Amino acid sequence: MEAENIKPWLFRVQPYQGESLSYFLGRFRRANDLTPTGLGKAAEVGGAIARWEKFRFNPPPSRQQLEALAKVVRLDADRLAQMLPPAGVGMKLEPIRLCAACYVESPCHKIEWQLKITQECDRHKLSLLSECPNCGARFKIPAAWVDGWCQRCFLSFADMVKYQKSYR
Ligand SMILES: [Zn+2]
Ligand SMILES: [Zn+2]
Numbered sequence: 001m002e003a004e005n006i007k008p009w010l011f012r013v014q015p016y017q018g019e020s021l022s023y024f025l026g027r028f029r030r031a032n033d034l035t036p037t038g039l040g041k042a043a044e045v046g047g048a049i050a051r052w053e054k055f056r057f058n059p060p061p062s063r064q065q066l067e068a069l070a071k072v073v074r075l076d077a078d079r080l081a082q083m084l085p086p087a088g089v090g091m092k093l094e095p096i097r098l099c100a101a102c103y104v105e106s107p108c109h110k111i112e113w114q115l116k117i118t119q120e121c122d123r124h125k126l127s128l129l130s131e132c133p134n135c136g137a138r139f140k141i142p143a144a145w146v147d148g149w150c151q152r153c154f155l156s157f158a159d160m161v162k163y164q165k166s167y168r
Contacts, residue, residue: 010042012074020111021083022053026143028073043072053143055093055114057084083111090116095130096139099123100160109142126164133163 011031015024029039029049036050043049045065052061061069061084066077073080085091097113099121112118113128120127131138135153139145149156 010072010074015075015079015083016106016108018106018110018112019083019108020055020114020142021080022055023109023142023145024073024083025049025053026141026145029143030146039072043069045069054141055091057091060084085111085115092116094138096141097128097130098139098157098160099126099128100157100164101126103148103157104161107148109145120167121164124164125167126161127167129160129164133160 013024013028013031025036025039028034029036032039034042036053037047040046040049043065045068048061048065051057063077066080070077070080091111091114093114096109097118098109099113101124102110102121113121118128129139132150132153132155134155135150137150137152140151148158
């Protein structure tokens with residue numbers, strides 16, 4: 001079947017406020033049982049999906065690529081652009097960071113946590129976690145966050161809130 005014919009049957013996934021592209025792509029793929037390669041084919045962006053899920057935005061997604069992806073996920077290209085770091089703002093690929101208090105309120109990975117200028121969660125005045133506070137495991141790329149707990153020791157993200165240092 002042509003990719004053109006598949007698109008109308010794909011499930012829509014509503015983005016969360018502040019959600020990162022990696023997390024959104026993972027959710028969209030799982031809702032539609034697509035691999036990164038499969039989504040790349042449907043959106044005609046080649047191997048870009050796997051790179052974007054790892055926050056490899058060098059070169060950044062072009063307007064044309066965002067518009068092609070937008071058609072498949074049925075969102076505005078502008079809405080997708082909000083899932084990227086703002087133009088000119090540097091980001092950290094690693095470590096993947098987490099404000100567990102934010103996650104409890106809205107279960108997603110936020111793009112602002114990966115910006116170089118972000119030192120803490122402004123909303124909660126809490127330090128960001130760069131690893132599981134219980135076992136030290138690094139967080140997986142957000143596209144692979146399925147369960148909301150540490151993949152090694154199973155501490156839930158909700159239970160990690162008490163380990164975040166307060167800046168209040
Ligand atoms: Zn927060
Ligand atoms: Zn752990």
